[in-house]
Amino acid sequence: MKCRTCGAKAAVNMRQHKLALCKEHYLEWIPGQTERFIKKYGMFTHAERILVAVSGGKDSLSLWDILWRLGYQVDGLYIGLGIDEGIGYSAESQRLAERFAVMHGLRLHMVDLGNEYGATISEFTRLTQRGKNKPCSLCGLVKRYIMNRITRDLGFEVLATGHNLDDEAAALFGNTLKWAGEYLLRQRPVLPEAPGLVRKVKPLCRIYEREMTAYALLRGIEYIYDECPFALGSTSIYYKGLLNHLENDRPGAKLTFYLSFLEARESGLFSEHSDVQQSLHPCPNCGQPTSAPGLCSFCRMIERIRGTNNYALSR
Ligand code: SF4
Ligand code: ZN
Ligand code: ZN
16 A cells, blocks of 8 residues: 555555555644644634643543644643542543643643542542442533633633544444434534633544544554543443444544534534523632532532541541
8 A cells, every 4th residue: 555645655544534654744734634624613723722621541641642733822731630540540631731732841730639629530430420320420410510611710712622533423323322412513623612611623523533533653652551440331432433433434424423413513404403402600619610500510529428427437
């Protein structure tokens, strides 16, 4: 297989695009594609400041690398979730995020859940769920809350996350199986800002996970190979497996599934729902927007942690 651009030996063959490229041209092609999607979906401009949420994984570190190479003003945000199961997942992912920042001379902002809010994801899971459930919905709530708060507090215009096409297609598949209208409505490359909520963008949403792995490896980015220990057996990994079967038989099927969905929403599939806006009000404790009556879900969770900690200590 030869590189389409220069005829040298190809390093990556993408059946879904009928395209093979050598290392040098592949490392140009991925940033070029990302730039194209940033412009196509109006994600941000070079005049704006961008905060990238980095987990230490291949997608978020590669996204940071790509935006930096494209000349955007981009800092990183690492949230220390304190997941100490497995290989010490959080400690290792933090080390890799910090290493990347130092090597590239970039600024990484850190939030440590244990220090700032009194309990880590692992502790909270042990205290309240006794190992029965996965902490993913809680963890998702924590990450969304902190990402929004820090992006606003530090004065960034936009928050970027490293979701790739496989993430988006798996989420879309799950939401479609349940016809989860509200989630389908919110699933898009750009979620515009709203009162109290920052703009959120996914510049890698059209790039296959396999392509992102190839980018990180060819670029020499050191990232955490292991999944979070709580990801094992998750529904999204199961859906990714199903979609990979489909993709194997029909190269391009994942991309078509996702793009057809975006086109359908553009052509008004959900138009009768588009004015359904949840009425948000500021949380009386922290000021972030919430649809819940009274305190926001994050503040209620923190109250619960404190209550459970006190209970545990008093026994
Ligand atoms: Fe959090 Fe679950 Fe993701 Fe682990 S797999 S980082 S617990 S959401
Ligand atoms: Zn080439
Ligand atoms: Zn709150």
